Amino acid sequence: MSTNTHTLAVVGSLRQLPTEVESALSGELDAMGRLIERRLKMTAPKWRTALTQSVHMSSPEPLVREVSPGAAYASAVEEGVRPGGKGLPRFFDPASRSIVQWLQGKAFGSARKPRKGSLKFTAMELELRDRYEGLAWSVRHKGTKARPFVKPAFQQLEPTMRVRLITAVEAAMRASAAQGGTA
Structure with a gap:
Protein backbone atom coordinates (compact mmCIF):
# COMPACT_ATOMS: atom_id res chain seq x y z
CA MET A 1 0.00 0.00 0.00
CA SER A 75 15.56 25.39 -0.12
CA ALA A 76 19.06 26.52 -1.13
CA VAL A 77 20.03 26.68 2.56
CA GLU A 78 18.39 23.32 3.37
CA GLU A 79 19.73 21.39 0.37
CA GLY A 80 22.72 23.45 -0.72
CA VAL A 81 23.49 24.47 -4.31
CA ARG A 82 25.32 22.17 -6.71
CA PRO A 83 28.17 23.54 -8.81
CA GLY A 84 27.40 24.33 -12.42
CA GLY A 85 24.01 25.82 -11.68
CA LYS A 86 22.63 29.20 -12.56
CA GLY A 87 24.27 30.97 -9.62
CA LEU A 88 23.16 34.26 -8.11
CA PRO A 89 20.99 36.97 -9.71
CA ARG A 90 22.67 40.02 -11.21
CA PHE A 91 24.08 42.59 -8.79
CA PHE A 92 21.46 45.30 -9.46
CA ASP A 93 18.54 42.84 -9.63
CA PRO A 94 16.08 43.36 -6.73
CA ALA A 95 16.24 39.61 -6.08
CA SER A 96 19.88 40.01 -5.00
CA ARG A 97 19.07 42.59 -2.30
CA SER A 98 19.38 40.26 0.72
CA ILE A 99 22.65 38.79 -0.56
CA VAL A 100 24.07 42.26 -1.22
CA GLN A 101 23.09 43.36 2.31
CA TRP A 102 24.72 40.27 3.79
CA LEU A 103 27.89 40.86 1.76
CA GLN A 104 27.93 44.55 2.69
CA GLY A 105 27.70 43.64 6.38
CA LYS A 106 30.53 41.14 6.02
CA ALA A 107 32.74 43.42 3.91
CA PHE A 108 32.26 46.78 5.60
CA GLY A 109 30.78 45.88 8.97
CA SER A 110 29.15 48.77 10.74
CA ALA A 111 31.17 51.44 8.93
CA ARG A 112 29.21 54.55 8.09
CA LYS A 113 28.01 54.67 4.53
CA PRO A 114 29.52 57.64 2.67
CA ARG A 115 27.36 60.33 1.12
CA LYS A 116 25.73 59.20 -2.13
CA GLY A 117 27.53 60.56 -5.17
CA SER A 118 30.88 61.00 -3.39
CA LEU A 119 34.07 59.32 -4.55
CA LYS A 120 34.12 57.16 -1.42
CA PHE A 121 30.56 56.00 -2.11
CA THR A 122 31.46 55.09 -5.69
CA ALA A 123 34.57 53.23 -4.55
CA MET A 124 32.54 51.36 -1.94
CA GLU A 125 29.86 50.40 -4.48
CA LEU A 126 32.50 49.18 -6.95
CA GLU A 127 34.22 47.09 -4.30
CA LEU A 128 30.87 45.66 -3.21
CA ARG A 129 30.00 44.81 -6.82
CA ASP A 130 33.39 43.14 -7.33
CA ARG A 131 32.96 41.09 -4.15
CA TYR A 132 29.44 40.14 -5.25
CA GLU A 133 30.67 38.99 -8.65
CA GLY A 134 33.37 36.92 -6.93
CA LEU A 135 30.74 35.34 -4.69
CA ALA A 136 28.51 34.65 -7.70
CA TRP A 137 31.44 32.99 -9.50
CA SER A 138 32.16 30.86 -6.44
CA VAL A 139 28.50 29.75 -6.13
CA ARG A 140 28.34 28.98 -9.85
CA HIS A 141 31.58 26.96 -9.87
CA LYS A 142 31.80 25.50 -6.36
CA GLY A 143 28.19 25.50 -5.12
CA THR A 144 27.20 25.96 -1.49
CA LYS A 145 27.18 23.55 1.41
Whole structure:
Protein backbone atom coordinates (compact mmCIF):
# COMPACT_ATOMS: atom_id res chain seq x y z
CA MET A 1 0.00 0.00 0.00
CA SER A 2 1.49 3.33 -1.00
CA THR A 3 2.00 6.15 1.49
CA ASN A 4 -0.57 8.33 -0.28
CA THR A 5 -3.25 5.63 -0.15
CA HIS A 6 -2.44 4.93 3.49
CA THR A 7 -2.67 8.65 4.33
CA LEU A 8 -6.03 8.92 2.59
CA ALA A 9 -7.32 5.90 4.52
CA VAL A 10 -6.19 7.41 7.84
CA VAL A 11 -7.76 10.79 7.03
CA GLY A 12 -10.97 9.04 5.95
CA SER A 13 -11.18 7.08 9.19
CA LEU A 14 -10.43 10.21 11.24
CA ARG A 15 -13.36 12.00 9.62
CA GLN A 16 -15.70 9.29 10.91
CA LEU A 17 -14.64 9.85 14.52
CA PRO A 18 -16.73 11.89 16.95
CA THR A 19 -16.32 15.67 16.87
CA GLU A 20 -14.65 15.57 20.31
CA VAL A 21 -11.76 13.59 18.83
CA GLU A 22 -11.43 16.02 15.92
CA SER A 23 -11.35 19.03 18.22
CA ALA A 24 -8.82 17.32 20.52
CA LEU A 25 -6.64 16.46 17.52
CA SER A 26 -6.98 19.97 16.15
CA GLY A 27 -5.83 21.49 19.44
CA GLU A 28 -2.94 19.05 19.70
CA LEU A 29 -1.92 19.70 16.08
CA ASP A 30 -1.91 23.45 16.76
CA ALA A 31 0.32 22.95 19.81
CA MET A 32 2.71 20.67 17.90
CA GLY A 33 2.77 23.06 14.94
CA ARG A 34 3.83 25.89 17.25
CA LEU A 35 6.46 23.58 18.78
CA ILE A 36 7.92 22.76 15.36
CA GLU A 37 7.74 26.43 14.36
CA ARG A 38 9.76 27.43 17.45
CA ARG A 39 12.31 24.66 16.81
CA LEU A 40 12.79 25.75 13.18
CA LYS A 41 13.23 29.36 14.26
CA MET A 42 15.86 28.30 16.81
CA THR A 43 17.83 26.08 14.43
CA ALA A 44 17.61 28.14 11.21
CA PRO A 45 20.89 29.74 10.12
CA LYS A 46 20.64 33.40 11.04
CA TRP A 47 21.76 36.64 9.54
CA ARG A 48 19.34 39.52 9.95
CA THR A 49 16.78 36.80 10.75
CA ALA A 50 15.02 36.89 7.35
CA LEU A 51 14.95 33.10 7.14
CA THR A 52 13.92 32.78 10.78
CA GLN A 53 11.09 35.30 10.46
CA SER A 54 9.76 33.59 7.35
CA VAL A 55 8.95 30.35 9.24
CA HIS A 56 5.18 30.08 9.71
CA MET A 57 2.43 27.55 10.35
CA SER A 58 -0.66 27.26 8.17
CA SER A 59 -3.75 25.08 8.28
CA PRO A 60 -4.94 24.23 4.76
CA GLU A 61 -7.46 21.66 6.08
CA PRO A 62 -8.99 21.01 9.52
CA LEU A 63 -6.61 18.19 10.50
CA VAL A 64 -3.55 19.34 8.54
CA ARG A 65 -0.79 21.68 9.74
CA GLU A 66 2.06 22.84 7.52
CA VAL A 67 5.11 24.48 9.06
CA SER A 68 7.61 25.82 6.56
CA PRO A 69 10.03 28.66 5.90
CA GLY A 70 8.72 31.17 3.38
CA ALA A 71 12.01 32.74 2.32
CA ALA A 72 12.83 32.27 -1.35
CA TYR A 73 16.28 30.89 -0.55
CA ALA A 74 15.17 28.42 2.15
CA SER A 75 15.56 25.39 -0.12
CA ALA A 76 19.06 26.52 -1.13
CA VAL A 77 20.03 26.68 2.56
CA GLU A 78 18.39 23.32 3.37
CA GLU A 79 19.73 21.39 0.37
CA GLY A 80 22.72 23.45 -0.72
CA VAL A 81 23.49 24.47 -4.31
CA ARG A 82 25.32 22.17 -6.71
CA PRO A 83 28.17 23.54 -8.81
CA GLY A 84 27.40 24.33 -12.42
CA GLY A 85 24.01 25.82 -11.68
CA LYS A 86 22.63 29.20 -12.56
CA GLY A 87 24.27 30.97 -9.62
CA LEU A 88 23.16 34.26 -8.11
CA PRO A 89 20.99 36.97 -9.71
CA ARG A 90 22.67 40.02 -11.21
CA PHE A 91 24.08 42.59 -8.79
CA PHE A 92 21.46 45.30 -9.46
CA ASP A 93 18.54 42.84 -9.63
CA PRO A 94 16.08 43.36 -6.73
CA ALA A 95 16.24 39.61 -6.08
CA SER A 96 19.88 40.01 -5.00
CA ARG A 97 19.07 42.59 -2.30
CA SER A 98 19.38 40.26 0.72
CA ILE A 99 22.65 38.79 -0.56
CA VAL A 100 24.07 42.26 -1.22
CA GLN A 101 23.09 43.36 2.31
CA TRP A 102 24.72 40.27 3.79
CA LEU A 103 27.89 40.86 1.76
CA GLN A 104 27.93 44.55 2.69
CA GLY A 105 27.70 43.64 6.38
CA LYS A 106 30.53 41.14 6.02
CA ALA A 107 32.74 43.42 3.91
CA PHE A 108 32.26 46.78 5.60
CA GLY A 109 30.78 45.88 8.97
CA SER A 110 29.15 48.77 10.74
CA ALA A 111 31.17 51.44 8.93
CA ARG A 112 29.21 54.55 8.09
CA LYS A 113 28.01 54.67 4.53
CA PRO A 114 29.52 57.64 2.67
CA ARG A 115 27.36 60.33 1.12
CA LYS A 116 25.73 59.20 -2.13
CA GLY A 117 27.53 60.56 -5.17
CA SER A 118 30.88 61.00 -3.39
CA LEU A 119 34.07 59.32 -4.55
CA LYS A 120 34.12 57.16 -1.42
CA PHE A 121 30.56 56.00 -2.11
CA THR A 122 31.46 55.09 -5.69
CA ALA A 123 34.57 53.23 -4.55
CA MET A 124 32.54 51.36 -1.94
CA GLU A 125 29.86 50.40 -4.48
CA LEU A 126 32.50 49.18 -6.95
CA GLU A 127 34.22 47.09 -4.30
CA LEU A 128 30.87 45.66 -3.21
CA ARG A 129 30.00 44.81 -6.82
CA ASP A 130 33.39 43.14 -7.33
CA ARG A 131 32.96 41.09 -4.15
CA TYR A 132 29.44 40.14 -5.25
CA GLU A 133 30.67 38.99 -8.65
CA GLY A 134 33.37 36.92 -6.93
CA LEU A 135 30.74 35.34 -4.69
CA ALA A 136 28.51 34.65 -7.70
CA TRP A 137 31.44 32.99 -9.50
CA SER A 138 32.16 30.86 -6.44
CA VAL A 139 28.50 29.75 -6.13
CA ARG A 140 28.34 28.98 -9.85
CA HIS A 141 31.58 26.96 -9.87
CA LYS A 142 31.80 25.50 -6.36
CA GLY A 143 28.19 25.50 -5.12
CA THR A 144 27.20 25.96 -1.49
CA LYS A 145 27.18 23.55 1.41
CA ALA A 146 23.82 22.31 2.66
CA ARG A 147 22.82 23.51 6.13
CA PRO A 148 19.69 21.47 6.85
CA PHE A 149 17.46 22.71 9.64
CA VAL A 150 13.93 21.58 8.66
CA LYS A 151 14.48 17.84 8.33
CA PRO A 152 16.58 17.44 11.53
CA ALA A 153 14.03 19.42 13.55
CA PHE A 154 11.20 17.22 12.29
CA GLN A 155 13.14 14.01 12.88
CA GLN A 156 13.98 15.11 16.40
CA LEU A 157 10.35 15.95 17.28
CA GLU A 158 8.61 13.10 15.40
CA PRO A 159 8.64 10.52 18.26
CA THR A 160 7.21 13.09 20.68
CA MET A 161 4.55 14.11 18.17
CA ARG A 162 3.43 10.50 17.65
CA VAL A 163 3.03 9.93 21.39
CA ARG A 164 1.17 13.21 21.89
CA LEU A 165 -1.25 12.49 19.03
CA ILE A 166 -1.97 8.96 20.26
CA THR A 167 -2.52 10.25 23.79
CA ALA A 168 -4.88 13.01 22.57
CA VAL A 169 -6.94 10.55 20.50
CA GLU A 170 -7.17 8.03 23.34
CA ALA A 171 -8.23 10.69 25.84
CA ALA A 172 -10.87 12.08 23.48
CA MET A 173 -12.19 8.58 22.73
CA ARG A 174 -12.45 7.80 26.45
CA ALA A 175 -14.26 11.09 27.06
CA SER A 176 -16.63 10.41 24.16
CA ALA A 177 -17.37 6.87 25.42
CA ALA A 178 -17.96 8.17 28.96
CA GLN A 179 -20.56 10.62 27.61
CA GLY A 180 -22.37 7.85 25.76
CA GLY A 181 -20.80 8.52 22.35
CA THR A 182 -19.63 5.93 19.86
CA ALA A 183 -16.04 5.09 20.67
